[in-house]
Amino acid sequence: MNNFLWYLTRSTGIVATVLMLASLAWGFLFSARETGKRLRPAWWLDLHKGLGGLALIFTVIHLAAAFFDSNLRVDLATVFVPGAANFSTTAFTWGVLAFYGLAIAVFTSWPKMLFRRRTWRAVHLLSVPATAVACVHAYQLGSDSNTTAFKVLMPVAVGCAVYPLGVRVWSLALSKSQETPNKS
Amino acid sequence: MSAVIARGGRHHVEIVMGMAVSIDIRDDVPIEALEDVLRWLHHVDDTFSTYKPDGPISRFGTGAATLEDMSDEVIGVLALCEELYDDTGGAFDVFVVPAPNGSHLDPSGLVKGWSIERAAEILEGHGATNFCINAGGDIAIRGHAQPGEPWLVGIRHPDQPDMSAAVVAGAGRLAVATSATYERGAHIIDPTTGEPTADLASVTIVGPDLTFADAYATAVFVMGPEGLNWLAEHHPDYAAFIITRDDAALSTSNFADHRLS
Amino acid sequence: MGYMETEAPQSALPLFPPPAPQNAIDPALQARLARLAAGRAPRDQPGATSRTTPAAAAPRRKRHAAKGSRAAAVLMSITTTAGLTAYFQHADSAAASTGTSSLSGVAVASGTAATTTASTAASTTASSSTASTTAATQTTVAAAAAATTATTTTLADGTYTGATSTNRWGPVQVQITVSGGVITQSVAIQTPTGGKSDGINARATPTLASEVLTAQSAKIDTVSGATYTSESYKASLQSAIDLARSTAAQAGATS
Numbered sequence: 001m002n003n004f005l006w007y008l009t010r011s012t013g014i015v016a017t018v019l020m021l022a023s024l025a026w027g028f029l030f031s032a033r034e035t036g037k038r039l040r041p042a043w044w045l046d047l048h049k050g051l052g053g054l055a056l057i058f059t060v061i062h063l064a065a066a067f068f069d070s071n072l073r074v075d076l077a078t079v080f081v082p083g084a085a086n087f088s089t090t091a092f093t094w095g096v097l098a099f100y101g102l103a104i105a106v107f108t109s110w111p112k113m114l115f116r117r118r119t120w121r122a123v124h125l126l127s128v129p130a131t132a133v134a135c136v137h138a139y140q141l142g143s144d145s146n147t148t149a150f151k152v153l154m155p156v157a158v159g160c161a162v163y164p165l166g167v168r169v170w171s172l173a174l175s176k177s178q179e180t181p182n183k184s
Numbered sequence: 185m186s187a188v189i190a191r192g193g194r195h196h197v198e199i200v201m202g203m204a205v206s207i208d209i210r211d212d213v214p215i216e217a218l219e220d221v222l223r224w225l226h227h228v229d230d231t232f233s234t235y236k237p238d239g240p241i242s243r244f245g246t247g248a249a250t251l252e253d254m255s256d257e258v259i260g261v262l263a264l265c266e267e268l269y270d271d272t273g274g275a276f277d278v279f280v281v282p283a284p285n286g287s288h289l290d291p292s293g294l295v296k297g298w299s300i301e302r303a304a305e306i307l308e309g310h311g312a313t314n315f316c317i318n319a320g321g322d323i324a325i326r327g328h329a330q331p332g333e334p335w336l337v338g339i340r341h342p343d344q345p346d347m348s349a350a351v352v353a354g355a356g357r358l359a360v361a362t363s364a365t366y367e368r369g370a371h372i373i374d375p376t377t378g379e380p381t382a383d384l385a386s387v388t389i390v391g392p393d394l395t396f397a398d399a400y401a402t403a404v405f406v407m408g409p410e411g412l413n414w415l416a417e418h419h420p421d422y423a424a425f426i427i428t429r430d431d432a433a434l435s436t437s438n439f440a441d442h443r444l445s
Numbered sequence: 446m447g448y449m450e451t452e453a454p455q456s457a458l459p460l461f462p463p464p465a466p467q468n469a470i471d472p473a474l475q476a477r478l479a480r481l482a483a484g485r486a487p488r489d490q491p492g493a494t495s496r497t498t499p500a501a502a503a504p505r506r507k508r509h510a511a512k513g514s515r516a517a518a519v520l521m522s523i524t525t526t527a528g529l530t531a532y533f534q535h536a537d538s539a540a541a542s543t544g545t546s547s548l549s550g551v552a553v554a555s556g557t558a559a560t561t562t563a564s565t566a567a568s569t570t571a572s573s574s575t576a577s578t579t580a581a582t583q584t585t586v587a588a589a590a591a592a593t594t595a596t597t598t599t600l601a602d603g604t605y606t607g608a609t610s611t612n613r614w615g616p617v618q619v620q621i622t623v624s625g626g627v628i629t630q631s632v633a634i635q636t637p638t639g640g641k642s643d644g645i646n647a648r649a650t651p652t653l654a655s656e657v658l659t660a661q662s663a664k665i666d667t668v669s670g671a672t673y674t675s676e677s678y679k680a681s682l683q684s685a686i687d688l689a690r691s692t693a694a695q696a697g698a699t700s
Binding site for chain 3 (some may be wrong): 003008012046056
């Protein structure tokens, strides 16, 4: 079972990326109140948090598997220090940054929400660039990124996450234009 | 001079077609053999150079002349280019490369290997059996370097000009062609995108005929690592050795048959 | 440079044979060339290189989620991971079983891989590998990095191929060459993945140890490499070889 860790690295990497995209989508749909009849159902937020947490768990498994697979020559510095990889440095750096971004987004919200709402939101939005660089990392480094399945499914997954982002930005713009007269 | 010929054959470097052509003959051959080769190379330069606006290829490429004005030699070369276009699925395309004469026709990717292969035939016609012609890094080999000893061909390391990344041992009829982007200003255009290709540092093809080895090197460079499978499937008598940008070496399995180290 | 350069050929007769006779050119091809030269018509796309499409994974349908959605997400993630892991394993073992007999393979010769796996390869050779007879052309070229890792001196001369393992690029077999009881060469041979380059990803291969690449003690007759200008020729290894050759020839002439 020498290769098990290698297969696990690949599969958890893929799953973690999809989970990040899904969490992002759910988060934006939630904050845009595009959640169906009831405006902010609790289970929706639960699912968003669950997806984010799962993404982090799978990322940690991904990192551990990569580290412990002796064939991969991924050391602790490669995993934790951006730019420390001996090869494919850029691609690894994206992965490390995505990991930190995700960890920050999760642990500033759970187990309890840190900072005031404004600060928290700014910090939480780190998850957007984190997800983006995770996708770049997957594309640049993933051994399966040259397969047709990846080439088809990845844009679909990204599209599924970008759509709610657009919805959220749109709703933000709408609320801005409505709120402005009342404010002053 | 006769002492030289008796001892070491003939060795000559000619600057022609914009590059250095080293001709290393290890047999006793009359001086005419070398003279014929040099005249042939200059003839090719006059005919196919894209740097000479009055040459046939430039006039055809820029529309100043039609196909009817072209010699059978030129048409034959262009026909071969088109065969290779079809064969490589468009990866080898002489009609997209921007040429120095302003046209979009530059067959030099084929002409180089083709003319050296013809030059080897000229030498053979003069009775030479052991020689090596190196035209700007593309090599046609015949016979042996010394009795019983194969020719040893170093493949240049992409980052270090004076180092070899691998050594190919060849005897008999063999061609070694390398396409690379490490040369300053050199680039290989991907015909499908019109952009310079970026994945690979160098592609070396080993096989019987330099005409095709040279063209396949260009095509595999455009195809990227996928090109290894294309070559293995379509031309199993040719072997490829690729060095990627991050200095990894990939090769078709039959490259091991040629590789010394 | 060459001693011949001072005496350029003078013979005026067109002695060189004309180029090989060309076959009659297809009129259709002539028309095509004319069109291309005129830069008018777009090309007819030739048959694209064969690309097989792996069966696309079934699209995941996400309906209106119920309250158990979180548990479902956990379950789905774990199932997907397990499924992918099993699939990768299956794909690799299938490739490994068909790969060794196929000729249309892809070999990866990586210095780093060779260095780190040389010791394991050495241990596997004792038990499972078979000596092949390809050592005939191997001279005593010392591949420095590999040689330093070979501490066992009880190896019999020959070429050994280890058991298939899988690394970053897919299934790999390490092949070592033993000469004089010392590993003189070690390469990782990548077995093909069903004729496709599934296992290759040029974007993510580690750096080749330059010692292995450059430690060539063999005498080289000529160098293959893109040398497109006379400037780069002057700086090239080939020009040094040419210089040495002509110097040797001149020395032979004067002695």
